[in-house]
Amino acid sequence: MLEETAARILERNAQAPILRNAILEAGLLLALAGEDAGGLGVSYREASAIAYRWGQAAAPLPIVEMLVAAPLAVLAGFDATAATYSAGLGVNDLLPSSVPVFDEAQTAFVVTLETSGANLHTGTIGGAAAESLAHEPMAALGASRKIDADPVAVERIAVGGILLQAAEMLGAMSTVIDIATDHANTRQQFGRPLGKFQAIQHMLSDAASERLIAEAAVGAALAGIDRGTATRLDWLAAKAQAARAATVIAANAHQVMGAIGFTDEHHLHRFTKRLWAWRDRWGAQGWCEAEIGRIGCAAGGDGLWSAIVDRAAA
Amino acid sequence: MTAMSLPPHLGDGHDPLAGLDSLRQEVRAFVAEERKAGSITFGQQTWTTFDREFSRRCAERGYIAMTWPREHGGHERSAAERYVVCEELLAAGAPLGSHWIADRQSGPQILRHGTEAVRKSILPRIAAGECTFGIGMSEPDSGSDLSSIRTRAERVDGGYTLHGRKVWTTNAQHADYLIVLCRTEQKGENRYAGLSQFVVPLDDPKVSVRPLVNLAGVHELNEVLFDGNFVPAENLLGEGGDGWKLVTEELGFERSGPDRILSTMGVLTIMAQAAGRNPDRHDAAAIGRLLARVVSIRALSVAISGRLSAGLPVTGMATAMKDMGTTLEQEIPEVARRMLDIVPAATGAPFEAALATAILNAPCFSLRGGTREILKGIIARELGLR
Ligand SMILES: Cc1cc2nc3c(=O)[nH]c(=O)nc-3n(C[C@H](O)[C@H](O)[C@H](O)COP(=O)(O)OP(=O)(O)OC[C@H]3O[C@@H](n4cnc5c(N)ncnc54)[C@H](O)[C@@H]3O)c2cc1C
Numbered sequence: 001m002l003e004e005t006a007a008r009i010l011e012r013n014a015q016a017p018i019l020r021n022a023i024l025e026a027g028l029l030l031a032l033a034g035e036d037a038g039g040l041g042v043s044y045r046e047a048s049a050i051a052y053r054w055g056q057a058a059a060p061l062p063i064v065e066m067l068v069a070a071p072l073a074v075l076a077g078f079d080a081t082a083a084t085y086s087a088g089l090g091v092n093d094l095l096p097s098s099v100p101v102f103d104e105a106q107t108a109f110v111v112t113l114e115t116s117g118a119n120l121h122t123g124t125i126g127g128a129a130a131e132s133l134a135h136e137p138m139a140a141l142g143a144s145r146k147i148d149a150d151p152v153a154v155e156r157i158a159v160g161g162i163l164l165q166a167a168e169m170l171g172a173m174s175t176v177i178d179i180a181t182d183h184a185n186t187r188q189q190f191g192r193p194l195g196k197f198q199a200i201q202h203m204l205s206d207a208a209s210e211r212l213i214a215e216a217a218v219g220a221a222l223a224g225i226d227r228g229t230a231t232r233l234d235w236l237a238a239k240a241q242a243a244r245a246a247t248v249i250a251a252n253a254h255q256v257m258g259a260i261g262f263t264d265e266h267h268l269h270r271f272t273k274r275l276w277a278w279r280d281r282w283g284a285q286g287w288c289e290a291e292i293g294r295i296g297c298a299a300g301g302d303g304l305w306s307a308i309v310d311r312a313a314a
Numbered sequence: 315m316t317a318m319s320l321p322p323h324l325g326d327g328h329d330p331l332a333g334l335d336s337l338r339q340e341v342r343a344f345v346a347e348e349r350k351a352g353s354i355t356f357g358q359q360t361w362t363t364f365d366r367e368f369s370r371r372c373a374e375r376g377y378i379a380m381t382w383p384r385e386h387g388g389h390e391r392s393a394a395e396r397y398v399v400c401e402e403l404l405a406a407g408a409p410l411g412s413h414w415i416a417d418r419q420s421g422p423q424i425l426r427h428g429t430e431a432v433r434k435s436i437l438p439r440i441a442a443g444e445c446t447f448g449i450g451m452s453e454p455d456s457g458s459d460l461s462s463i464r465t466r467a468e469r470v471d472g473g474y475t476l477h478g479r480k481v482w483t484t485n486a487q488h489a490d491y492l493i494v495l496c497r498t499e500q501k502g503e504n505r506y507a508g509l510s511q512f513v514v515p516l517d518d519p520k521v522s523v524r525p526l527v528n529l530a531g532v533h534e535l536n537e538v539l540f541d542g543n544f545v546p547a548e549n550l551l552g553e554g555g556d557g558w559k560l561v562t563e564e565l566g567f568e569r570s571g572p573d574r575i576l577s578t579m580g581v582l583t584i585m586a587q588a589a590g591r592n593p594d595r596h597d598a599a600a601i602g603r604l605l606a607r608v609v610s611i612r613a614l615s616v617a618i619s620g621r622l623s624a625g626l627p628v629t630g631m632a633t634a635m636k637d638m639g640t641t642l643e644q645e646i647p648e649v650a651r652r653m654l655d656i657v658p659a660a661t662g663a664p665f666e667a668a669l670a671t672a673i674l675n676a677p678c679f680s681l682r683g684g685t686r687e688i689l690k691g692i693i694a695r696e697l698g699l700r
Contacts, residue, residue: 003323049323167322174319181697201694202687208318208697209634216617217610219322226327237609240602290595292609293602301587305405305579308609314332 002031002042003049010053016060016102023061024083032160033070033080044160045222048167055171058270062086062100062136064168064282068161072109075149075157076122085109086125088141089158089282095121098129100281101139108141111158116232117151118158133277134270159225159235165282166218166242172271172278173211173249179268180204180253187258194256203252210245217241227314233295233307236288243285246275318630318696320617330394330620337395341402344375354408357580357668358660360675361573362534363409364488366443372410373443377403378417382425386433387441393623397616401572405579411485411534416440419567420447420493424513427551427560432513436491448486449568450494450514450538451561453479458688461505461558465496465540467512473547474498476514476540484682486523486536491515494540495561498554509557511564513549514540530660530674568683570618570632574639575611577679578646578672582608584665585650600649607642611635630696637689640679647672 009022023029031047033039047067054063069085078085088099090112099108110121123144131138181204184195194200221238224230250272254261261268279285299307348354353368372378380396382388403410421440424433439445456463465478478496486492492514499508516523520543526535552560582604589597614635618628650669651658658670680686694700 043327045322045325045327052321052323170321174321177697181699184699195694195699198687198691201699202690204697204699205634205637205690205693208630208693209638212318212320212631212634213610213614213638215320215322216614219320219325219327219617220329220613222322223325223327223329227329229329229332233605233609237606240606241610244606286599289602289606290598291602292605293589293593293598293600296582296586296601296605297589297593297598298591299586300591301583304583304586304605308605308612309331309338309401310335311329311332313335 002028002040002046003053006050006053010057010059017104019059019061020083020102020104029066029083030070030080032067032157033074037070037074038081039070039074043226044163045219045226047160048164048218048222051164051168052171055168055173055274056175058172058175058267058274061102064161064164065100066102067164068157069109071157071160072111072120072154075153076109076120076147078107078122086139087111087161089113089161091283091287095123095141095144098138098140099125100132100136101125102137105139108139110141110144111154111161113155113158114151116155118155119151120147120149120154121145122147134273136277156225159230162235162239162282163218163222163225165278166214166239167222169242169246169275169278170211170215170218172274173214173246176249176253176268176271176275177204177207177211179271180207180256183257183261200256203256207249207252210248214238214242214245224311229311229314231307231311233292236283236292236295239283240285240288240292243279243288246279250275317627318634318693320631325617328620330616330623331398334395334398337398338402340375341377341399344371344377345402345406345408348408349406354406356407356664357671358664359407359409360577360671361404361408361410361414362484364411364446364485364534365409366412366446366488368409369412369443371443372403372413373441378413378443379421379437379441382421382437382441386425387438389441393619397572397619401576401612404572404576407580412446412488413440413443414573415449415484416445416447418571418573419449419564420491420513422567423493423511423551423560423564426563427511428513429548429550431548436513439490445491446485446489448483448489448492448516448536448538450480450483450492452482454481458685460495460561461509463495463497463509465494467496467498467510467545469498470544473549474512474545475542476512476545477542478540480538480540481526481535482682483523483536483538484534486516486538487525487533489516492538493551493564495557498557506558508555509561510554511551511557511560512545513551514543514545515549518543520544528678530671565684566629566632569636569689570615570622570628572612572615574636574679574683575608575615575642577640577643577675579608580668581646581650581672584656584668585653588654588656588665597653600653604642604646604649607645611639611642615639630693633684633689633692633696636683637680637686637693640686643679644676647676
């Protein structure tokens with residue numbers, strides 16, 4: 001249902017302010033807020049459809065931040081229905097210096113992840129900061145204060161943000177693969193389509209395999225947080241794999257496309273630049289990987305396998 | 315084209331392996347016993363290591379033929395239960411060579427395409443851990459180009475006689491049977507037509523098995539010669555002439571399991587051990603990259619196993635999983651050698667031996683069961699290229 005609604009709205013190709021109104025009216029922006037707070041109270045897996053469609057269309061608006069801001073606003077005692085919020089994630093006790101924004105954004109909810117649990121801060125939206133690799137408008141975080149909120153609830157929403165970011169990446173990956181596959185089947189050199197060349201086939205095969213693995217990992221982690229069985233390893237691995245897949249897919253797609261894909265005119269870069277930017281948003285790849293390694297080492301040789309497969313009962 | 319994408323929101327959010335913890339614990343207790351008894355020795359075995367006694371003990375616990383019908387000696391358990399048992403045994407590095415091929419592919423192949431007589435006589439013995447199978451596909455002149463095989467079956471009274479040669483036949487020296495792909499008709503226009511699969515008993519003076527020792531000095535591979543041995547008609551699988559379809563199906567079973575991720579899991583545990591409880595960032599990141607991969611590729615393997623039991627197509631996905639999984643199996647020892655101060659030595663202490671075993675076996679991971687290049691070609695076709 002959510003997915004069809006998102007798709008219908010995205011079809012109109014609207015500019016940011018109109019798009020925001022449309023998703024606010026359709027209730028999508030409050031998908032993750034509870035029904036008592038005026039939201040839809042859907043699961044993270046269901047909400048991932050919206051992020052996926054957004055990534056697939058390279059649509060304007062920082063949808064992941066907007067979606068996650070709703071339940072954070074509720075936790076912080078704000079009126080979620082105002083929908084003037086962005087969000088962000090910091091690690092190692094550091095607040096991010098900037099967050100993605102949209103015209104109406106006034107407040108940011110920022111989570112810092114701890115070894116277990118998380119802290120919630122609210123900050124004002126400050127002046128414009130350097131735009132991202134994907135030219136997304138960013139703003140500096142103004143005056144901020146820590147909010148007294150249940151660290152477990154805060155962490156759960158932050159993890160939702162990490163996985164929605166991964167889902168948005170999956171959407172962008174799928175468009176990139178479609179663009180490159182279509183090009184390989186239509187562009188001819190040496191009298192035949194590029195896709196007839198084995199080197200090209202293998203690059204696209206690797207791209208599709210990486211996406212599939214990322215989809216499986218993100219899917220398992222999303223379902224796991226909805227059930228309450230996901231481990232830290234599950235969601236860190238999902239984001240790390242989404243980043244790895246994004247890297248391979250963007251690189252291979254550009255190679256398959258040749259010079260045309262390197263131009264401003266061709267739309268490929270709208271997707272690949274987002275992938276490059278999102279690779280490090282909501283949990284930078286390097287941080288995820290080091291954290292995963294720490295979890296593995298803390299489990300030790302004897303506990304490693306158990307850390308990979310054992311899950312608390314739902 | 316089958317599906318090559320699993321967007322999370324389109325799934326059902328169901329964890330196929332949920333609720334199987336007590337089964338896991340049961341297998342772990344079995345593994346602990348076997349370790350104590352010395353039949354599982356860390357780092358010196360692989361899942362192709364032959365140990366009939368070990369397989370018998372697996373059978374006693376119901377760990378073979380888990381999903382098959384009771385009337386054929388099976389245990390009518392779910393694919394998820396089988397998955398859990400297999401991945402626990404593989405992660406422990408257990409010697410599964412005596413039953414692995416039969417349990418993974420030959421048995422299911424007989425169950426689906428065998429005559430009632432063959433099912434009755436063979437399947438219960440596999441389930442009891444008493445019967446070893448080998449795969450008779452490759453030939454000296456036919457590796458990746460499998461449909462070019464020349465081994466032929468000639469029609470005679472009551473059955474067929476076999477003539478030809480198979481190579482790289484894992485554990486044929488111990489096997490009771492091979493499933494052999496051969497020509498039952500001359501090769502014509504359609505190279506995939508006229509092939510058939512037979513269940514061939516090896517206990518026959520007209521069959522000879524010769525060793526092909528591998529680079530680690532281990533004898534697991536063989537050459538098998540068929541010099542007019544008789545195979546009863548009831549040992550034909552399928553309709554006859556449909557061998558290509560059958561062999562493709564069989565390779566599907568061969569490609570999607572946890573054996574394509576976990577061959578060097580022992581080396582990853584050594585790395586986690588050696589880096590200590592508080593690793594520096596470099597070691598943590600190196601281990602983390604691999605571990606993220608194990609978790610993610612396993613998630614795909616689990617999803618595929620869920621689809622298999624739901625009867626959904628998996629060809630492209632299973633192929634992708636094997637390609638990426640075996641690359642990971644090769645990457646683990648490579649990262650380990652740069653991280654660890656351990657000199658690999660096949661006859662050395664456990665850690666040294668585990669690293670040596672992984673290094674010496676790594677080349678075959680992306681060859682056996684279809685080479686990396688062939689797999690990528692299959693995936694490309696699934697994507698609509700070619
Ligand atoms: C340890 C081990 C166990 C095995 N066990 C068995 C078994 O039990 N039963 C059995 O039947 N077989 C078995 N095999 C054989 C295995 O299936 C073959 O090795 C495999 O199919 C490749 O065939 P080949 O070795 O003849 O190599 P070739 O087919 O000659 O390939 C050599 C190289 O060329 C590449 N190549 C070939 N064709 C193409 C192409 N069209 N495009 C691009 N590159 C190409 C390959 O990818 C490979 O890199 C085993 C192999 C190993 C290593």
